[in-house]
Amino acid sequence: MTLNLLRNGLRGEVLYFSLAGVAVTSAVQFVHSTPKARLRLGGLKYLTLGFQAVFTYLPIVVHGQWWGSMAGFLAGSLLLLLRPRPAWALYGAVGVSMFVIPLLGGNAWQKSFYYCQSSLLCGIVVYGLSHLSRVIRELHDTRDELARTAVSQERLRFARDLHDLLGYSLSSITLKSELIRRLIPTQPQQAVEEVAEVLTISRQSLADVRTVASGYRDMSLEQEIASARSVLTAAEVDVRTEFRLGVVSRQVDTVLATVLREAITNLLRHSRASRCSIIVSRDHSARVRLTVLNDGACPTHRDASPDSGSGLGNLAARLQAVGGRLTFVRTDNGMFRLVAEAPAEQTAEPATAAKELATGGLGA
Template sequence: MSATPVDAKPAGPRRWGWVFALVWLFYLLNPLEAAWEKRDSLAGWVGVVGTLLFALVYAGAFMMLRWNRPEGTPFRVSPNRSLGLSVVAVEIALGVVVCAAVGQPGTATAVYVAVITMISLPALLAWPVVMVVAGTTYGATILVDGWTKDTGILFGTLVAALAIWGISQAINRNIEVLAVREENARLALEDERNRFARDLHDILGHSLTVITVKAELAQKLFDVDPERARAEVTDLERLSRDALADVRRAVEGYRELTLPGELARARVALEAAEIEAHLPNSTDDVPSSVRELFAWTIREGVTNVVRHSRARTCTVTLTPTSAEVADDGHGPDESAAVGGNGLRGLRERAAAVGATVVTTAREPGFSLKVVVP
């Protein structure tokens, strides 16, 4: 997931979020007005300066934490706990000064202390601080002479802290959901790339094997049988065009793979390799749900026979629940039989429909069989 650099300014709607947050400083006008009414005394000027400094520290801390959080990252408190504690301590001290200078109107600072505490400290530490600030402020309205009991300040302080905590949790959950979506999209893209690579291997592996065999055969026939050599070269052109069409279909996201078509391809490939082919005459008994899987089985099996087996005969057997390609050669080498890309792709396709791929070394020969339950 991409993120804005730490030193970059927020863009778009996020750029103006600070306006929404800092507009609530409007409620500090009450203690500021009370201090201004006492401007003819030292306490009044202390109240004015204290209130302005309180607002400045609050705004500065909020902007610092906001702008240092890259866009798209979770809502976190300051990574520097000492800095967060210092900010909270300064705000509490300034709040006490304002209350001492202007009286009960200064208790409005408690709400801002609660907010700055929630965005400056971890929740496990912030909540006890908020509770102490709320309880102390409410207690002061009861115990300090000349002040009136104010349940609203207790409620407002706790609700403000709860609101900030809730917003942070909502932001974090939304970011987590977006991260999961991006991860799912990445995995889907990776799966699609793997599927495409597997299909491209199967398509080109088969086609290029047949083209190579026919090219070798044509080269041998040039001096012995020019007419047949010319026919083989003509087949080479056709096969190369077919391979190109297969690749184009794969790139476009679809391919026309049919069981009869693969049987026809198998006959051509085996004849080109001078391997006697024993193929079924009909595919009518094969259910439509497994025809594509069986077609891939024939393509992979015949490709391996032509490429590795040095067989004299190859037999393809189809039943409603299985497809088998068997030969009388020496079979593929161990790595090709167990972990080749083609067999790996075939196993993935078989697993998708609950089928099983069985490879068997025989004397002589090798068998590749796919069985559906």
């Protein structure tokens, strides 16, 4: 715009006045192109737009001077600050004005058309560059937010897996250690056998922690039932099991094994159970059901550790991630029933689990 002024051969106060108008218009445009200018300016945007319009058309009114793209900044500001429908209407009006006014002032239609199209082109460039910078900034902000979300979900996965794995393993080791202490004076040979099982559980716990850190872990429901039987027997709980699983996907098998592990952990920590039934069945619709039923579910009996965990919330999220559901009920006669259902094949996206946990889930 400054080069156009100098090329028009303006001299004296006309040149200085026009240059001042260009400077003021550019300063106002800088404000209009800043991030979130529409929200930040609020009602003041109409005042700044009017101020910019005055300094855009003042050289024409006072000195009868115009130059290419002189109204381009105003056209771009209208697109940036106003709602789309009035913005584009006023944008077109600015272009028409830059054709009609020079034409009425005695310019040839070719030159008038040049003023019109150069102003409209300048407005589109101003709008496009300003909007592009906003989009890039929003893209960077979104990428940062996605990175923070990914870190949060990984922390959640790590904490959930550690709770599911170590809660059960440490409970098993504690129970078997107490059993070993009672057996050593009277049945040393059986105590040695129990020590071997404790070593096996501790080694498996170490392997589980390593797989949690690597983000990959498979579990077997059948193996977990055998492990649960061993642990409950050591805790002097009468165990009855039924197992009719069939072929299931790796994800479903792992989730059901995790559910059983957490159910046994809760049984040991939050009840005085003497009987427990573990039933795995499969219906005609290819849905697998795991039922854990135990007595001794006293509401006042809690584990003395300061952190009671969030096991049932974890289980509900894990089951929903494979298209299943978790239900549980405590009856008046002290019975506690936990039922986990899931399709034999995974049907839901894993991201559903994070959403379920984020909305609260179930408490342990």
